[in-house]
Amino acid sequence: MCIFCKIIKGEVPCGKIYEDEHVLVFLDINPISKGHCLVVTKEHYETLLEIPEDESIYLFKALKKIGKALMKGLKADGFNIGMNNFSAAGQVVMHAHFHVIPRFKGDGLKHWPGKKFEEGDYVKEIKRFL
Ligand code: 5GP
Ligand code: ZN
Numbered sequence: 001m002c003i004f005c006k007i008i009k010g011e012v013p014c015g016k017i018y019e020d021e022h023v024l025v026f027l028d029i030n031p032i033s034k035g036h037c038l039v040v041t042k043e044h045y046e047t048l049l050e051i052p053e054d055e056s057i058y059l060f061k062a063l064k065k066i067g068k069a070l071m072k073g074l075k076a077d078g079f080n081i082g083m084n085n086f087s088a089a090g091q092v093v094m095h096a097h098f099h100v101i102p103r104f105k106g107d108g109l110k111h112w113p114g115k116k117f118e119e120g121d122y123v124k125e126i127k128r129f130l
Helices: 003-009 053-073 122-127
Strands: 016-019 023-027 037-041 078-082 097-103
Touching (some): 003 037, 016 053, 023 053, 037 053
Antiparallel strands (some): 016 023, 078 097
16 A cells, blocks of 8 residues: 555554545645645545546645645745656656645745757647647
8 A cells, every 4th residue: 555545544644734535635744845735635546647537626626725724824925736747757656646835935946947948849749649
């Protein structure tokens, strides 16, 4: 069983922030900033691609709820939402989850580096699979 499933079952402790029938929110054990939360589905899905459409509304609601609570409760000035899908993208725990990272003015965290835009045939390649 994966570590997040163990947390959901209560076999491993966590800093629980919010829970409903579908979703659990808890503090990341290795936070990027204070109040860094993880929003997970109670069902085990590996990545975004496996999450059924009808579950996504509960995730979206929880993300909004947590973002608002972080802004009010921690006086955050903003927040980032991130999701790593597949190991190439940095996913370490293979139980789909969103990171909600409170941001504070002048916190020094950097965004991903951008590259120069190059015209290519990516549009065609991507659209083929929509
Ligand atoms: P990923 O790279 O898979 O998107 O991120 C996994 C996240 O889960 C990491 O930020 C890591 O700190 C967090 N994490 C891993 N194991 C545990 C744990 O046992 N408890 C908590 N609260 N967070 C964990
Ligand atoms: Zn799991």
